[in-house]
Amino acid sequence: MPTVSSGKVLVTGASGYVASWVVRTLLEQGYSVRATVRSESKASHLRTIFSAYGDKLEFAIVEDMVKVGAFDDAVKGVDAIEHVASPCHTQADDPDELIVPAVNGVLHVLESARDYGASVKRIVMTSSCAAILERHDTPRVFTEADWNEQTLSDVKLNGRGADQLSKYMASKVLAERAAWDFVSKHKGEIGWDLVVLNPPWILGPVITEAKNAESMNSSMNVWYQIVLQNAINTKTEGQSWIDVRDLADAHVLALQKEEAEGNRIIVAEGTWKWQDWINAARICGVKASNSDSPYDAKKGIHYIAFDTTKAKQLLGMKYRSRQQCTTDIIEDFKARSWI
Ligand code: NAP
Numbered sequence: 001m002p003t004v005s006s007g008k009v010l011v012t013g014a015s016g017y018v019a020s021w022v023v024r025t026l027l028e029q030g031y032s033v034r035a036t037v038r039s040e041s042k043a044s045h046l047r048t049i050f051s052a053y054g055d056k057l058e059f060a061i062v063e064d065m066v067k068v069g070a071f072d073d074a075v076k077g078v079d080a081i082e083h084v085a086s087p088c089h090t091q092a093d094d095p096d097e098l099i100v101p102a103v104n105g106v107l108h109v110l111e112s113a114r115d116y117g118a119s120v121k122r123i124v125m126t127s128s129c130a131a132i133l134e135r136h137d138t139p140r141v142f143t144e145a146d147w148n149e150q151t152l153s154d155v156k157l158n159g160r161g162a163d164q165l166s167k168y169m170a171s172k173v174l175a176e177r178a179a180w181d182f183v184s185k186h187k188g189e190i191g192w193d194l195v196v197l198n199p200p201w202i203l204g205p206v207i208t209e210a211k212n213a214e215s216m217n218s219s220m221n222v223w224y225q226i227v228l229q230n231a232i233n234t235k236t237e238g239q240s241w242i243d244v245r246d247l248a249d250a251h252v253l254a255l256q257k258e259e260a261e262g263n264r265i266i267v268a269e270g271t272w273k274w275q276d277w278i279n280a281a282r283i284c285g286v287k288a289s290n291s292d293s294p295y296d297a298k299k300g301i302h303y304i305a306f307d308t309t310k311a312k313q314l315l316g317m318k319y320r321s322r323q324q325c326t327t328d329i330i331e332d333f334k335a336r337s338w339i
Contacts, residue, residue: 004080013085015042017217021248045209065105071112090164102171127176129200130169196264204244205332230289238273269319271302280326
């Protein structure tokens with residue numbers, strides 16, 4: 001399949017944390033972008049911050065991607081699609097509040113691309129390490145061969161009573177599976193290929209229109225609460241992470257690298273515990289949360305880690321450091337007078 005190194009790219013959920021960086025990175029690299037947002041008012045902030053790019057940026061209103069045919073017009077004439085939109089929070093009562101938009105959202109993108117996307121060559125989907133990892137009481141390194149079955153069992157058995165994270169994680173497993181199944185079922189009818197990116201926690205500066213720290217997206221809101229507000233007592237817990245700007249680069253590289261075709265790719269800088277971020281914030285000279293207990297980063301046990309060989313081989317991924325990420329977050333928060 002030819003790679004997409006220029007032309008017009010459709011980005012879904014452009015008013016979101018990750019997608020706004022994907023839009024920015026595409027524009028910086030010379031692509032034109034058609035950005036989907038749910039209302040005209042959600043487009044106005046993006047019009048302002050990207051005004052220098054003029055008519056290289058256009059908008060398509062997709063109020064609700066659950067509706068059949070939601071992307072039929074949006075896919076027309078684009079060379080590639082970055083499907084980033086999906087509900088990303090842990091506040092759902094019924095798991096279907098997350099699962100239905102996640103699964104139907106991606107299926108509707110793929111159906112529209114099949115039926116109306118004659119010029120589309122590649123679709124990149126933002127999945128998650130949530131679709132891969134399972135919680136264990138012994139350390140484990142996960143690879144792209146792993147699928148999170150654990151979370152599906154929790155949601156199936158417990159429904160509304162399932163763990164909040166399980167509801168979100170199940171939506172990512174089911175959406176990614178639906179995408180791969182669609183491609184395999186419709187192989188003869190589609191002129192494009194699929195690449196799936198699986199990032200863990202995504203952190204870094206915010207360019208969306210957040211009026212206050214609490215209205216940032218979920219992952220950055222949790223970072224703010226734990227690292228700077230001493231709000232949640234989980235400082236020795238951790239996982240793995242990627243800087244949002246590196247993830248945006250990965251989305252563009254996934255369009256450009258022919259060999260990425262048909263792959264799910266874990267993109268992750270490395271492991272952390274909350275205390276590592278608190279230490280990094282202190283180096284920036286801000287008042288960070290109190291430590292739970294002394295923590296030696298070199299001796300810390302990480303129960304969930306990821307093999308990122310594929311991202312290096314297929315995309316040539318390079319990652320910002322935790323300190324760089326923290327410094328840039330703090331600068332951003334200071335500029336917004338949040339700290
Ligand atoms: P976000 O800021 O909440 O962005 C989600 C976007 O999806 C928003 O633009 C939202 O629009 C849109 N959306 C949700 N439901 C929709 C619907 N029914 N119809 C149309 N648009 C809809 O979250 P994010 O952190 O950027 O997440 C982006 C992607 O990264 C998601 O696929 C998420 O699962 C994945 N991911 C995130 C993390 C993380 O740590 N943040 C980690 C791994 C993977 P509105 O805001 O207008 O509702």
